[in-house]
Amino acid sequence: MNAAAPEPKANMGQPVPRYDAVAKVAGRATYGSDMPLDNPAYAFLVTSAIARGRINGFDLDDAKRVRGVIDIITHENAPDLKESKLFSNGGYAGTTIQPLKSADIAHDGEIVAVVIAESYEAAREAANRVKVSYTAATPSASFDSPGTTKAAAKGQNAQFKEDPQVGDFAKAFDEAEVKVDAAYETPTQHHNPMELFSTSCVWMGDDLVIYEPSQYVYGLKNGVAEQLGIDADKVRVVNPYVGGGFGSRGSMTPRTAIIAGIAKRLNRPIKLVPTRDQGFTIATYRAETRHAIKLGANRDGKLVALRHEGVEVSSRADPYCVGGTKTTTRLYACPNVDSLVSIVRADRNTPGFMRSPPEVPYMFALESAMDELAVKLDMDPIELRRVNDTTNEPIGGKPYTSRSLMGCFDEAAKAFGWSQRSAAPKSMSDGDWLIGYGCAATCYPTQMAPSAARVRLQRDGRTRVEIAGHEIGTGAYTVIAQTAAERLGVPLEQVAVFIGDSDLPPGPVAGGSNSTASTCSAVMMVCDQIRQRMFKAMMPRQSLTDKAKETVGIGRTPTMQAAKSDRTLDLERAFDALGVGVIEEYGEWKPEGAPPDSFKAMHSGHARLVGGAAMKDKIAYAFGAEFVEVRVNRFTHEIRAPRLVGAFAAGRIMNPRTARSQLMGGLIWGMSSALLEATEIDQRTARYVNDNLADYLVPVSADVPGVEVILLSEQDDHINPAGAKGLGELANVGTNAAICNAIYHATGQRIRKLPVRLENIEV
Amino acid sequence: MSGNSSSRLSGFDRRAFMACAAGSALVPMTARAGALDAPAPVAQDPALHVEITLRVNGQDKRLSLDPRTTVLDALREHLKLTGSKKGCDHGQCGACTVLIGERRVVSCLTLALAAEGQEITTIEGLATGDQLHPMQQAFIDNDAFQCGYCTPGQIMSAVACVKEGHASSDADIREYMSGNICRCAAYPNIVAAMKQAAPEITKG
Numbered sequence: 001m002n003a004a005a006p007e008p009k010a011n012m013g014q015p016v017p018r019y020d021a022v023a024k025v026a027g028r029a030t031y032g033s034d035m036p037l038d039n040p041a042y043a044f045l046v047t048s049a050i051a052r053g054r055i056n057g058f059d060l061d062d063a064k065r066v067r068g069v070i071d072i073i074t075h076e077n078a079p080d081l082k083e084s085k086l087f088s089n090g091g092y093a094g095t096t097i098q099p100l101k102s103a104d105i106a107h108d109g110e111i112v113a114v115v116i117a118e119s120y121e122a123a124r125e126a127a128n129r130v131k132v133s134y135t136a137a138t139p140s141a142s143f144d145s146p147g148t149t150k151a152a153a154k155g156q157n158a159q160f161k162e163d164p165q166v167g168d169f170a171k172a173f174d175e176a177e178v179k180v181d182a183a184y185e186t187p188t189q190h191h192n193p194m195e196l197f198s199t200s201c202v203w204m205g206d207d208l209v210i211y212e213p214s215q216y217v218y219g220l221k222n223g224v225a226e227q228l229g230i231d232a233d234k235v236r237v238v239n240p241y242v243g244g245g246f247g248s249r250g251s252m253t254p255r256t257a258i259i260a261g262i263a264k265r266l267n268r269p270i271k272l273v274p275t276r277d278q279g280f281t282i283a284t285y286r287a288e289t290r291h292a293i294k295l296g297a298n299r300d301g302k303l304v305a306l307r308h309e310g311v312e313v314s315s316r317a318d319p320y321c322v323g324g325t326k327t328t329t330r331l332y333a334c335p336n337v338d339s340l341v342s343i344v345r346a347d348r349n350t351p352g353f354m355r356s357p358p359e360v361p362y363m364f365a366l367e368s369a370m371d372e373l374a375v376k377l378d379m380d381p382i383e384l385r386r387v388n389d390t391t392n393e394p395i396g397g398k399p400y401t402s403r404s405l406m407g408c409f410d411e412a413a414k415a416f417g418w419s420q421r422s423a424a425p426k427s428m429s430d431g432d433w434l435i436g437y438g439c440a441a442t443c444y445p446t447q448m449a450p451s452a453a454r455v456r457l458q459r460d461g462r463t464r465v466e467i468a469g470h471e472i473g474t475g476a477y478t479v480i481a482q483t484a485a486e487r488l489g490v491p492l493e494q495v496a497v498f499i500g501d502s503d504l505p506p507g508p509v510a511g512g513s514n515s516t517a518s519t520c521s522a523v524m525m526v527c528d529q530i531r532q533r534m535f536k537a538m539m540p541r542q543s544l545t546d547k548a549k550e551t552v553g554i555g556r557t558p559t560m561q562a563a564k565s566d567r568t569l570d571l572e573r574a575f576d577a578l579g580v581g582v583i584e585e586y587g588e589w590k591p592e593g594a595p596p597d598s599f600k601a602m603h604s605g606h607a608r609l610v611g612g613a614a615m616k617d618k619i620a621y622a623f624g625a626e627f628v629e630v631r632v633n634r635f636t637h638e639i640r641a642p643r644l645v646g647a648f649a650a651g652r653i654m655n656p657r658t659a660r661s662q663l664m665g666g667l668i669w670g671m672s673s674a675l676l677e678a679t680e681i682d683q684r685t686a687r688y689v690n691d692n693l694a695d696y697l698v699p700v701s702a703d704v705p706g707v708e709v710i711l712l713s714e715q716d717d718h719i720n721p722a723g724a725k726g727l728g729e730l731a732n733v734g735t736n737a738a739i740c741n742a743i744y745h746a747t748g749q750r751i752r753k754l755p756v757r758l759e760n761i762e763v
Numbered sequence: 764m765s766g767n768s769s770s771r772l773s774g775f776d777r778r779a780f781m782a783c784a785a786g787s788a789l790v791p792m793t794a795r796a797g798a799l800d801a802p803a804p805v806a807q808d809p810a811l812h813v814e815i816t817l818r819v820n821g822q823d824k825r826l827s828l829d830p831r832t833t834v835l836d837a838l839r840e841h842l843k844l845t846g847s848k849k850g851c852d853h854g855q856c857g858a859c860t861v862l863i864g865e866r867r868v869v870s871c872l873t874l875a876l877a878a879e880g881q882e883i884t885t886i887e888g889l890a891t892g893d894q895l896h897p898m899q900q901a902f903i904d905n906d907a908f909q910c911g912y913c914t915p916g917q918i919m920s921a922v923a924c925v926k927e928g929h930a931s932s933d934a935d936i937r938e939y940m941s942g943n944i945c946r947c948a949a950y951p952n953i954v955a956a957m958k959q960a961a962p963e964i965t966k967g
Contacts, residue, residue: 002904002905002955003905003955004904004905004906004907004952004955005906017903017904017906018903018906020911021902021903022895022903023911024908024911024914025886025895025899025900025902025903025908025914025918026846026886026887026889026890026895026899027844027845027846027847027885027886027887027915028846028887029911030845031845031848031912033839033845033849034839034845036843067811119829119832120836120840121829121831121832121836122829125831192946193910193912193946194848194850194856194858194910194912194913194944194945194946195848195850195910195912196849196850241910241911241912242910243848243850243910243911243912243913244909244910244912244946244947245910246946273849275852276850276851276852276853276855276856471910472910473908473909473910473911473947474909475909657906658906660906661906661909661947661949661952662909664948664949664951664952665909665947665948665949668948668950669948672948692851692853692855693850693851693853693855693856693944694853694855698944698946699948699950700940700941700942700943700944700950701936701937701938701940701941701943701945701950701953701954702937702938702941704937704948704950704951705933705934705937706951707951
């Protein structure tokens with residue numbers, strides 16, 4: 001065991017190495033643009049240089065003279081594509097702005113032409129020779145731009161169902177002994193997964209195969225079919241490996257159907273690898289947000305009033321929002337709560353899900369305000385959380401299925417050395433460096449979605465699991481293989497997993513941290529179907545009690561260790577009794593509380609996530625506590641975060657190795673959301689300025705000296721058969737607040753707007 | 764580049780290549796459609812292919828390439844060696860890192876023509892048969908990746924970093940590996956992997 005493979009505690013699986021490890025280190029993992037194509041033509045996008053206006057016309061002569069150019073597609077000759085509804089409103093699309101549909105330009109970097117050529121080099125050159133004449137209008141860039149409109153989120157976005165409220169906030173806040181009233185801001189951010197937003201489309205007759213990094217192959221398959229006006233069974237999306245998603249690939253972007261339509265017309269495979277900067281405008285992003293928080297408390301720290309107002313930017317066309325008040329109004333005990341989420345429409349591309357969509361911005365506001373309250377109360381911030389810890393959420397009074405928030409605080413505080421902190425701001429230093437310690441809570445809803453699976457077991461124990469899940473780096477292959485091996489009692493090495501292909505049984509969108517819980521619950525159910533078949537064959541007169549199922553055949557050996565001993569005989573006997581060579585079972589699992597149309601929606605690529613705060617008589621969240629040390633140079637104001645410590649409880653940990661890695665990456669994302677990442681927008685032109693990996697700052701190795709992840713043992717029997725809460729989006733929540741809280745401790749300066757750069761420090 | 768390579772460029776002379784290479788360098792990598800009144804670039808025709816031989820993972824590969832083809836695109840689109848990844852095409856992310864000779868280079872910023880006559884090593888050429896290179900094994904042992912897309916570049920960079928003598932401390936590794944972005948942020952595990960593999964590599 002090394003640090004990467006923590007010793008499993010109670011209710012944790014084995015920290016086995018990743019299923020796909022060898023393929024990934026050997027360069028054999030095939031991502032979308034790695035797929036070999038037969039005589040492909042290459043596409044290169046031309047995107048708009050204005051954010052609002054109209055195209056007067058094109059001068060394509062120069063571009064067409066480039067040797068190797070096959071065709072140039074603009075709105076004047078584009079394939080006819082049908083519209084698709086917004087993902088958040090029950091459709092497939094991340095935006096309803098459909099490029100190449102008309103001469104209108106709705107945002108910066110909108111696709112205005114696609115050049116097709118014999119080579120990538122020729123397509124690129126010709127694309128750069130396409131000249132476009134525009135009539136530009138003045139765009140609205142963001143919150144304070146003239147021409148924006150603002151309206152409540154409720155009623156325009158189907159996923160945003162309520163503005164949670166309880167009690168009488170106004171009166172309670174008015175009468176509160178101690179108050180915090182503060183405003184916070186978070187910036188525009190882009191996912192920037194390492195793999196570009198590529199698409200390859202290959203037609204074989206009327207059948208289309210799409211190789212594209214996707215977090216939802218069923219959604220993409222059905223969405224593209226809808227846009228092309230063809231039967232969804234004619235479309236297959238293949239992506240056994242995805243080079244990072246972080247939410248950017250959950251909904252369909254316009255590029256796919258465009259490329260598919262052109263490939264059909266040309267009767268030739270087309271490969272599109274957009275540039276890094278095009279990725280800033282042809283896909284989604286995290287929009288900037290603003291928050292007004294009001295907290296009222298008694299002198300003992302007990303919250304009596306809480307109000308959270310959030311405002312988010314979206315595009316003119318689409319009412320996208322993340323609406324994190326469903327979490328922030330329920331985290332702490334408080335009898336009087338009010339909230340409101342509004343959307344401001346600007347001339348921008350439509351934003352979308354980005355790792356921990358609601359919680360990253362909304363918890364920044366709440367957890368910063370909690371720290372401000374602790375300062376006003378002269379109270380340890382951990383103790384403030386303890387005083388307001390609760391077993392039931394305050395809005396509807398529903399009980400948390402399990403809640404280890406304070407356990408996480410205590411474990412992380414101990415590992416971090418919180419007791420060494422001297423509470424007064426500016427009281428700790430090391431030479432030129434002011435030292436600050438800060439902490440914050442994290443939480444993320446436990447979500448699940450319907451999922452199908454097919455499992456095949458052979459006489460020799462070889463097992464094949466098929467499910468259209470997604471390997472975006474989370475360890476999906478690994479935990480699915482572990483689940484099947486444990487449930488069937490076969491050695492892990494005998495299990496082959498097939499995911500990332502829409503020809504496989506439908507799985508959920510790889511978003512909202514629901515994948516592990518959903519896919520593993522489905523795999524468990526189907527493995528049980530196999531066990532039941534074997535049981536019936538071997539003991540036909542016995543009734544199927546759970547006890548009996550555990551004592552026959554492979555079911556008797558639930559661990560890998562035991563499976564390696566003498567199980568062959570049982571398996572052989574079972575197959576003899578059945579009289580078959582292979583047992584194959586298919587099943588569809590749905591979580592408690594899933595709507596009646598769940599399975600239908602699952603097949604048509606509509607995500608139906610349930611759980612979190614939306615459960616009927618309970619509420620399910622994963623929790624954690626994060627501690628950071630920051631160092632601020634008193635002369636240069638350089639800010640460093642040498643230590644990040646997080647403790648997390650998320651139900652059953654399927655694999656401590658992959659879980660730790662994901663949480664570690666999350667902590668670094670959280671640090672980055674506070675100190676590094678922001679997409680700069682030119683307020684006059686509504687265009688992104690730093691649209692590349694040199695100017696859009698993401699963490700590099702030198703930015704992250706010390707990260708420690710602590711996994712708490714937690715068992716929760718009220719969420720799903722796998723017992724797992726999602727954790728992919730847990731660790732990068734609250735980190736931004738912890739950093740600003742630490743900066744306050746180091747400098748005495750409260751920073752309420754992200755990111756924090758050295759020019760913002762006024763020591 | 765070896766001195767006689769230009770003689771092997773059939774139907775093409777070095778002066779013409781330099782002219783069009785300079786011309787294409789003036790064209791931004793991304794097509795942002797400018798206004799009609801922007802000055803039109805001088806028309807070139809660089810699409811005349813050149814015959815070159817690239818030595819990749821110990822094998823000579825004869826190719827007919829557009830002279831603007833980068834090493835990365837030559838590997839990926841012409842030699843079907845897709846282990847090296849395109850993450851930015853600007854030399855900003857490191858996903859395309861290969862070894863040319865002993866040096867780690869971003870293959871997206873290296874023209875294939877400029878690599879002729881040199882030994883190119885990619886992730887596919889690192890293992891010996893089924894025996895993984897110590898750095899590859901160390902990446903597995905320390906879970907030094909998640910999505911895996913940056914991993915080939917990280918591993919190639921890590922191998923060179925050790926050989927450069929820049930892996931003697933954690934701080935050194937972090938500094939000299941900061942040209943390779945891992946968006947999943949597996950950095951602490953990458954550092955651990957390099958510390959595991961470094962003694963084996965320097966010993967061997």
